[in-house]
Amino acid sequence: MSSSIITVENLSKRYVIGHQRSKGDGLRHAIEDAVRNPLQWLRSCLPSSISHLPSTREEFWALNDVSFEVKPGEVLGIIGRNGAGKSTLLKILSRITEPTSGRITIDGRVASLLEVGTGFHPELTGRENIFLNGAILGMSRVEIKRKFDEIVAFSEVEKFLDTPVKRYSSGMYVRLAFAVAAHLEPEILIVDEVLAVGDAQFQKKCMGKMDEVAKKQGRTVLFVSHNMGAVANICTSGLLMEQGKKAFHGPISQTVDAYLTSSAGVTGERVWPDNSYAASKRIRLRSVRVVQSGEMKSTVSLDRPVSLEVTFDTLVPDLEISVHFHLIHPSAGVILSTANFPSATLGRDVWAGRLWHQGTFVSRCTLPANFLNEGTYFINVAIMLSARETEVFVGEALQFSTQDTGGMRREYTGHWIGVVRPKFDWETEKIASY
């Protein structure tokens, strides 16, 4: 379609890992190959040799036949787990590396921000780095001069403008770097995970700037992040990547949902079949479950207690075991951690503080009703020995979502902000009359 600003057609990128003898293996092999078989070496120097390399190499498709379009003014969030191909996609879009096959058509100037402070030199002063970084990002000297004051004001480092940036705090450094980048004026802005740095207040400012670039100036933005909250707020549409392939492309809320449901088991249970958990010789994990009202659930109701269960075998006697859960909110991070230490529990876990027999155990932690908010949560599971040694750790072992089934929907029906929404005691007193 002609109305697209970016058209990506059948884009693929292959990396060769391991033993491709004729390349990347140091000078010795290159010379050796050239001497042993000059003809083949010469042929391998020709660009067409990509298609018939020796079969000893291992291939890895970082991107595999990806096609999508972006409309002008669209803010596209690109999400996916680590290694899904997001960064490779951005690198190809910003022309840092070439695709193996496929085609991208872009109408307009692209500026990409794959890292804040690219090209900053620690020995140079803030002022000097603004110019250097600006030039590297593709601004002309005149353009930088024109925006200089604006950049400085945004970065809040006026006082240290003539100090070498190696003496900056990391917060100042990031602020200055983002400020330069934020004042680029391309038609298309590509941003990768820059908001993961800086303090909360500055992050807010960055998000505001991104929002302004997208909504007020009507620019097209491609934004890669693991922060679902940020993605959902800024982006209008989303692209979900899974193992180098496009898994979903559509409105942002649906994309985030698709990501959340795809990124962990959805059955409310994760099982390690017989002997398949091999990370520990002393403890064998069997399963992790979310249970409500005696049933395994992937979506739980907010107004009833929820139990997190882990089942495991102890393979040796006399271990001093403690069981830990972390509760994670996709955009807020870890919201709590809990363990069955006697001093950290309400009642007392009968096995806490004892030497555990050999056998199969199930440890259960019950979260009270009306504690979590509506949304999706992940659980990390850990088992420690003698409260010091982490014997078992499974990050994001299980995902579950929560739903308000009406308990807190009588007066206010909108969304409660926050990662938890417990019920508290409230009282109002009349302390004077008029």
Add this chain to the structure above:
Amino acid sequence: MPQLIIEAGRTERQYWRDLWRYRELFYFLAWRDLLVRYKQTVVGVAWSLIRPLLTMLVLTIVFGKLGKMPSVGVPYPLLVFCGMLPWQFFANALSECGNSLVTNSNLISKVYFPRLVVPASSVITSFVDFIISAAFMIILMIWFQFVPPVNLVFLPLFVLLAFATSFGVGLWIAALMVEYRDFRFIVPFVVQFGLYLSPVGFVSDVVPERYRLLYSLNPIVGVIDGFRWCLLGGQNTLYWPGQIISAIAVIVLVFSGIWYFRRTERTFADVI
């Protein structure tokens, strides 16, 4: 609105236009390297004089006084320093170019710009040192009360030749260094041996006539001879067959350098 098409193996057309668009980056990178080079040093810029000066003293003593090499009617220190002008430029450019891509690897893996800018701007950085040394050459000539011949007007031509030589060899080394870090060890060797293999401490007339043509294959020979002919004149004559061979070698180096650099450039970000 400019339309950009990204496809495997199709960057050529855009490339030269981008090189023009990023022309200010040449200046900024060179400026950065210059600013940074002498930070936290005590004598600062003086280093770019002390090094050639000490080398000149050593070479004058070894070749002039101990070796009793012919001085073709010119004060020996002048002869040596005149040879060192292009040699130092070449040697510096070679070392800086070679490392330029690797030291800027953070840029290369994170931002797009024509990569040719990086080695080119390190040649520019070395050229600034060359200018400083050239200024000292003038002082040295005043000291020895030496009047340069009319050949001086041809000097810019040989400066250009020196530039092209450095750029050509620099491109090869820079591109090779990305994939083969072996060159990190090769370059210092080349620079060290080159000082004695090239006619820096002596005039190339001492090379036996029958080896002269072969000797001229070293492109820096033509440049040094040219510098002596322009600045010192007198008995420094140009050996024309050698000059032509040097010039051809330089042209081949520059074009093959650009070709090889362009060919490997597209995978820099993956390999570096």
